[in-house]
Amino acid sequence: MDIQLKRGLLDVCVLAAMRSEDSYGYKIIKDVKPYVELSESTLYTILKRLENAKMLTVRTVEHDGRLRKYYHITEDGIRRIEEFKDEWKEVDAIYQFVIKEGES
């Protein structure tokens, strides 16, 4: 899938993946994999960005003798998802324009 199309989807995908319960890096990648391919370096960049934007909080937990970072979505993060749903109306309008104008 085109890299450019993924942008704008990734952040909100990651947020959605931790919406119902807190999650951690490796799990997020696996959960999202059926929909978008997401490399580790990309994910950790996104998580850092979302943390700076206060859309999630981090908690380090020891799990089987190894440290694991759990990510928890904040109110701002939830609001971001809601905003995204609204923005999607505009995106869909653009899509309609493309398929209408771009008829074969």
Place this chain on the structure above:
Amino acid sequence: MDIQLKRGLLDVCVLAAMRSEDSYGYKIIKDVKPYVELSESTLYTILKRLENAKMLTVRTVEHDGRLRKYYHITEDGIRRIEEFKDEWKEVDAIYQFVIKEGES
């Protein structure tokens, strides 16, 4: 609208705008405006990129004593629009994931 979401839409929008008939910079901006806001600097960057990718050809025409560049979509450009339609199935699946996981 979020910049990131626009990426991947813009190129194909510009191509769609010249699908039914050849167009030029200023007209493309006006035609696309109801759907996406597009600055001149961005458009000319996109047109240059699409030209390099052989998705369009350029023709300079004198119009009211002033030069005007007409852009014509190529076979490759049309193919790009068709590809986009296919990719949209994946994009929609991602959207479904976000609204399902991100339920209030």
Place this chain on the structure above:
DNA sequence: GCGTAATACATCGTATCACGAAGTATTGAT
């Protein structure tokens, strides 16, 4: 006649961002 908006195209610099590459460290199966 003069200013201003609209038309039309072009260039430069910057900030954002996805990703590959490479690294560290542990657990568990072959």
Place this chain on the structure above:
DNA sequence: ATCAATACTTCGTGATACGATGTATTACGC
């Protein structure tokens, strides 16, 4: 013992949207 899987981190790079700025002409109101 070796290798895959789990788990997180850092660095550098290329792509790219956009604001700022510039050039030049036409058209309209005052």
